[in-house]
Amino acid sequence: MLALIAGQGRLPQHLIKASDTRPLVASLERFPPDTVAPDVTFRIERLGSFLQTLKDEGVTDVCLAGSLQRVPLDAAEIDPATMPLVPRMMEALKSGDDAALRTVLAFFEEAGMTIRAAHDIAPDLLPPAGVLGTAKPDTEDEEDASRGQKVVSAIGAADIGQACVVYRGQVLASECIFGTDWMLQSLANRPDSGTGGLLFKAPKPDQDRRIDLPTIGTGTVAEAASAGLKGIVTEAGGVMVLDLADTLSAADKAGLFIWVRQSS
Numbered sequence: 702m703l704a705l706i707a708g709q710g711r712l713p714q715h716l717i718k719a720s721d722t723r724p725l726v727a728s729l730e731r732f733p734p735d736t737v738a739p740d741v742t743f744r745i746e747r748l749g750s751f752l753q754t755l756k757d758e759g760v761t762d763v764c765l766a767g768s769l770q771r772v773p774l775d776a777a778e779i780d781p782a783t784m785p786l787v788p789r790m791m792e793a794l795k796s797g798d799d800a801a802l803r804t805v806l807a808f809f810e811e812a813g814m815t816i817r818a819a820h821d822i823a824p825d826l827l828p829p830a831g832v833l834g835t836a837k838p839d840t841e842d843e844e845d846a847s848r849g850q851k852v853v854s855a856i857g858a859a860d861i862g863q864a865c866v867v868y869r870g871q872v873l874a875s876e877c878i879f880g881t882d883w884m885l886q887s888l889a890n891r892p893d894s895g896t897g898g899l900l901f902k903a904p905k906p907d908q909d910r911r912i913d914l915p916t917i918g919t920g921t922v923a924e925a926a927s928a929g930l931k932g933i934v935t936e937a938g939g940v941m942v943l944d945l946a947d948t949l950s951a952a953d954k955a956g957l958f959i960w961v962r963q964s965s
Contacts, residue, residue, distance in 0.1 A: 703817065704760040707734040708767025711943050712819060712916060716766050719823035725758055727751070732770050745772055745790070749782030752812040763809050764817040765912045768880075771801070800860060802912050818911040820941055828961050830937035834949050836958035838932055842899055844870065846934045846962055849901025857905030863915045866930065868898030881915075885924035896929040903936035903964070910939070918943035922951040922959075932958035939964075 703724040707713035714736040717723060728739040743751035755763070771794065779787060786808060793804035806816050820826045832838065838846070845867040852865045852872055862876030866888060873891065874884045881902065902915045917933060917940060925933055933952070935942075940961075942948055952959050 702759045703762045703764060703822075704755050704758075704814075706763060706765045706769075707737055707739060708732065708765075708769040709735050710767045710916070711736050711918065712766045712941075713737045715826070715943060716764065716819055716822050719825075724764070725755075725760060727755075729769065729772065731772060734767060744778060746775055746778035747780045747783055748790075748808065749784070749786055750780055752808065753782060755814065756812060760814060762815045762817045764819060764822060765802070765805075766819050803909060806909065806912065816911045818914070820914065825945065826941040826943070827938060828942050828945055830961045830963050832958060832960045833945075834952045834957070834959045836932065836952070836956055838899075838934075838958050838960050841869065842932060842934075842958070842960075845899050846901060846960070847965065848872075849899065849934060850903065850936075850962075850964060853901055853903045854906055857903070857908070860905065863905060864900060864902040866898055866900055866928070868893075873898060881917075881921065882924050885921075885928045885930075888928035891929065896931075898928075898930050900925050900928075900930055900933045901935075902933070902940050904939040915940045916943060917941075917948065919948050919951045922948060922955060922957060925957060926955040930957065932960060934960045934962050937961045937963045 705713055705716060705724040705726050707726050707728045713734050717737060726737055726739045727741040727743060728734050730742040730744045789804055793801040809816060848870050849865055849867045856862050856875050864876040864881045866873040874888055876884045904910060904914060
């Protein structure tokens with residue numbers, strides 16, 4: 702049986718539709734998903750008990766999907782089953798997102814569960830390589846994409862982010878803990894001409910691709926257009942696209958290219 706640990710966004714809903722049988726949907730008590738109704742909620746301070754609940758329900762596979770927020774541990778709420786996990790949880794809270802998520806995955810695996818990637822459940826989330834929309838990148842865009850790959854590799858290696866904006870070889874913005882949308886919104890009043898450049902998005906180097914794989918969708922297209930960008934470049938096999946047909950339609954209407962690029 703599959704359990705879906707659902708966060709914010711449309712990804713959990715997409716995975717439920719793609720599953721042969723409806724998974725058990727669970728969510729953090731203080732951060733409910735906005736597109737699906739959870740069957741079970743849990744607090745991070747009771748993770749040990751939650752893992753036992755999943756085992757009692759016959760869960761063998763787990764998929765983390767959607768945006769999840771870090772929450773501070775409330776010492777008064779920690780139950781006995783979770784107490785042995787606390788030292789590792791505290792270390793994880795001091796780490797970057799990738800390191801913290803690896804700790805969470807380890808807890809599930811130590812409880813005998815297999816971690817499933819979202820794109821294993823719904824392979825349509827990973828589009829084929831190539832320029833997918835009507836608009837096409839030019840030579841300058843190709844150079845900016847190469848620059849973007851180097852930048853994202855660097856900030857990803859530092860466990861900071863998975864995206865940046867490049868224009869004529871210059872980095873206009875790089876992703877941080879606030880995410881891609883916030884980064885793009887920060888460019889709404891850019892002091893240059895206000896047009897040109899691209900969003901480059903890729904996984905972090907050595908990232909565990911079963912979790913936290915970057916995602917784009919119609920919302921990303923809208924934010925990129927508002928930021929005056931020409932297009933969006935993603936790493937082939939490393940970035941999921943929600944509602945591909947709708948995303949391409951939105952990009953075509955906005956005059957943006959979407960290029961699923963093989964890494965070099």
